[in-house]
Amino acid sequence: MRYQRVFVPALVLWFLVMVPVGTASAQGEEVPRGPTFAARALQALIDGIQFGVIIAITAVGLSLIFGTIHLINFAHGELVTIGATFAFFLNASAAGPGWHLIPAAIVAVAFGALLGAAIDLGLWRPLRARGTGLINMFIVTIGLSLLLRHIVLVLYGTRPGSFVQYDIQNALDLGPAGITPRDLTVTLLSVAVLLGVAALLQKTRIGTAIRAVSANRDLAEASGIDVQRVVLVVWIIGGGLAALGGVFFGLVEIVTWDMGFKLLLLMFAGVILGGLGSAYGAMVGSLVIGIVAQMSTLWFPADLQYAWALLALIIVLLVRPQGILGQRERIG
Amino acid sequence: MDFEVILSDALRSGLGPIAAIYALAAMGLNLHFGYTGLLNFGQVGFMLVGGYGLAITVSTWGASMWLGVLVGLASAIVLALLLGLPTLRLRADYLAITTIAAGETLRLFYRSSWAEPTTGGVFGLQRFAKDFYDLNPVPRGSYGVWLVEFSARDMWVLIVAWGLVVVVGILLALLVHSPWGRVIRSIRDDETAVRSLGKNAYAYKMTSLVLGGVLGGVAGMLQAIQVQSVSADSFDPAVTFFLYTLLVLGGAGRILGPVIGSILFWFVLTFLDSALRQAIDSGVISSDLISTSEIGAVRFALVGLALILLVAFRPQGILGSRKEMLLSGR
Numbered sequence: 001m002r003y004q005r006v007f008v009p010a011l012v013l014w015f016l017v018m019v020p021v022g023t024a025s026a027q028g029e030e031v032p033r034g035p036t037f038a039a040r041a042l043q044a045l046i047d048g049i050q051f052g053v054i055i056a057i058t059a060v061g062l063s064l065i066f067g068t069i070h071l072i073n074f075a076h077g078e079l080v081t082i083g084a085t086f087a088f089f090l091n092a093s094a095a096g097p098g099w100h101l102i103p104a105a106i107v108a109v110a111f112g113a114l115l116g117a118a119i120d121l122g123l124w125r126p127l128r129a130r131g132t133g134l135i136n137m138f139i140v141t142i143g144l145s146l147l148l149r150h151i152v153l154v155l156y157g158t159r160p161g162s163f164v165q166y167d168i169q170n171a172l173d174l175g176p177a178g179i180t181p182r183d184l185t186v187t188l189l190s191v192a193v194l195l196g197v198a199a200l201l202q203k204t205r206i207g208t209a210i211r212a213v214s215a216n217r218d219l220a221e222a223s224g225i226d227v228q229r230v231v232l233v234v235w236i237i238g239g240g241l242a243a244l245g246g247v248f249f250g251l252v253e254i255v256t257w258d259m260g261f262k263l264l265l266l267m268f269a270g271v272i273l274g275g276l277g278s279a280y281g282a283m284v285g286s287l288v289i290g291i292v293a294q295m296s297t298l299w300f301p302a303d304l305q306y307a308w309a310l311l312a313l314i315i316v317l318l319v320r321p322q323g324i325l326g327q328r329e330r331i332g
Numbered sequence: 333m334d335f336e337v338i339l340s341d342a343l344r345s346g347l348g349p350i351a352a353i354y355a356l357a358a359m360g361l362n363l364h365f366g367y368t369g370l371l372n373f374g375q376v377g378f379m380l381v382g383g384y385g386l387a388i389t390v391s392t393w394g395a396s397m398w399l400g401v402l403v404g405l406a407s408a409i410v411l412a413l414l415l416g417l418p419t420l421r422l423r424a425d426y427l428a429i430t431t432i433a434a435g436e437t438l439r440l441f442y443r444s445s446w447a448e449p450t451t452g453g454v455f456g457l458q459r460f461a462k463d464f465y466d467l468n469p470v471p472r473g474s475y476g477v478w479l480v481e482f483s484a485r486d487m488w489v490l491i492v493a494w495g496l497v498v499v500v501g502i503l504l505a506l507l508v509h510s511p512w513g514r515v516i517r518s519i520r521d522d523e524t525a526v527r528s529l530g531k532n533a534y535a536y537k538m539t540s541l542v543l544g545g546v547l548g549g550v551a552g553m554l555q556a557i558q559v560q561s562v563s564a565d566s567f568d569p570a571v572t573f574f575l576y577t578l579l580v581l582g583g584a585g586r587i588l589g590p591v592i593g594s595i596l597f598w599f600v601l602t603f604l605d606s607a608l609r610q611a612i613d614s615g616v617i618s619s620d621l622i623s624t625s626e627i628g629a630v631r632f633a634l635v636g637l638a639l640i641l642l643v644a645f646r647p648q649g650i651l652g653s654r655k656e657m658l659l660s661g662r
Contacts, residue, residue: 070425072425072428072429074373123640130644132644135371135424138371138425138428139576139639140640140644142576142639143573143636143639143643144636146573146633146635146636146639147636149632150629150630150632150633150636153626154630154633261569265432268432268433269433272426272429276425276426300446301444301446303443303444304440306437307440307441307444310433310434310436310437313429314414314430317418317422317426317430321418321421
């Protein structure tokens with residue numbers, strides 16, 4: 001069991017890395033000019049890791065929420081958008097205060113966390129108290145997604161925007177590939193945040209409580225854990241992480257009113273690939289999805305890169321529905 | 333503020349082809365969600381493959397429209413099988429995620445530059461329904477009573493679309509009251525019990541997914557015919573959310589639920605739209621608050637809000653039974 005859990009992701013990564021490299025060594029000599037295939041593959045891999053860790057930050061919250069209350073939050077993408085657009089308002093908007101990006105990002109994350117808490121206290125807690133069924137709650141989340149997304153559209157507009165700071169930078173030269181200091185910082189910060197979430201889950205009391213509620217809600221409640229409080233904390237963490245992911249994504253790509261909804265589908269792919277409800281699975285799965293999306297541009301047009309990631313999701317469901325790190329249990 | 337114009341707009345929309353098309357797609361969704369308890373968040377994907385199946389056959393391959401209809405139906409069946417095979421054995425949430433992802437993936441594929449030679453990419457395909465309009469038996473002129481008026485062309489689409497709604501409604505009523513219908517309703521209420529009685533729940537769910545998907549495909553074809561064009565961006569995921577709103581509004585798990593829901597939904601939506609437009613034009617609402625270009629966004633937001641409130645306070649909608657809908661909540 002243990003062996004297999006490590007083996008499958010290792011195999012996936014191996015395929016992703018080796019296939020382009022293998023083709024490249026055959027092509028490398030023939031095309032001496034321009035970036036070689038190996039260089040492009042390395043560049044795509046770096047971009048993929050960077051994209052993957054950003055998806056992972058947002059997907060962890062989605063996965064934690066699913067783990068504790070079994071709700072698939074279709075409105076999670078909107079928390080990402082709101083984080084990014086709120087930071088944009090504070091940083092770059094003509095009507096905003098024009099702060100530097102770093103304080104703007106911190107306030108946006110705090111706002112995301114508050115919004116997460118508000119959604120749990122104002123919407124889900126009353127619905128749970130009314131005994132609304134889970135399936136109906138899924139439909140409420142798509143309503144919430146539609147509502148929030150179009151509120152953002154009215155307030156933010158359709159024009160894509162970028163933050164004022166760190167917009168255009170020269171890439172650091174890493175031999176065949178390059179990365180801008182901004183992207184490197186975002187990647188390293190994202191990894192640090194993910195490690196921080198892992199430490200929170202493993203080492204702190206609230207982290208232990210979250211894992212207990214995910215593993216068995218009734219047992220956790222019976223052993224004196226305040227489940228409502230744990231759920232609230234999970235929403236706060238999820239909202240904050242989603243906002244942070246939104247700021248990062250807006251920083252390396254662009255801020256748009258529907259960025260979250262596009263990311264949502266990649267988050268789903270990552271979460272299912274890693275195993276629904278497993279926070280670490282969400283991290284690994286998102287990383288793989290990010291790499292798949294960027295690597296696909298080596299062979300296929302760039303406007304299809306999200307589509308390949310979603311196809312990967314359907315293939316995983318066919319082959320290994322419990323995901324890479326998911327528990328082997330009956331899920332049918 | 334001209335209330336006659338607002339009312340006329342709203343009535344035209346509530347009785348018009350678009351309401352009939354959404355009613356058909358929602359009837360398919362009703363079979364999935366209302367009767368079988370399948371959470372299909374990608375009904376728009378079925379509409380897309382239906383509409384494009386027809387358009388590609390005629391515009392790209394130059395074949396007849398009736399072959400196109402068959403291609404559209406076949407694509408919807410294939411899509412349902414592709415989605416159902418991996419997910420129907422799993423928990424309900426997997427189907428929800430996969431269908432929403434598949435709908436969006438299809439949209440991305442059909443609008444990509446890679447598929448442009450076949451699908452027309454972002455421009456889509458136009459003018460492929462000549463065969464349909466050549467059959468129009470309605471004499472030229474315009475028809476209407478009171479505030480509502482339709483051209484002969486619209487009348488023909490209307491007759492076919494509402495005719496299909498009636499036929500499909502009768503067929504569905506027979507189907508859900510047959511032994512097959514009893515089994516799918518029991519799957520919704522308690523799948524384990526159905527399995528323990530020796531029924532192959534997987535096969536029943538698959539049949540339901542295929543049938544409902546085909547209805548989605550038919551709706552997509554009608555939509556393509558009505559506007560004589562398909563473009564990938566008109567098959568936005570929000571269409572599925574509209575379908576859920578009108579289904580819950582009318583009452584899921586009732587034959588007439590999606591029909592009444594669709595008429596009412598489009599009536600109210602267009603009424604609001606038209607009233608807002610008039611209010612802004614006449615200065616009743618200051619254009620600093622909402623500009624005319626933002627009305628679209630406002631109405632999407634209102635649909636979202638309506639969906640939340642409906643599911644929270646009246647999950648059975650107008651016609652449904654509360655007990656049944658709570659049961660399906662699991």
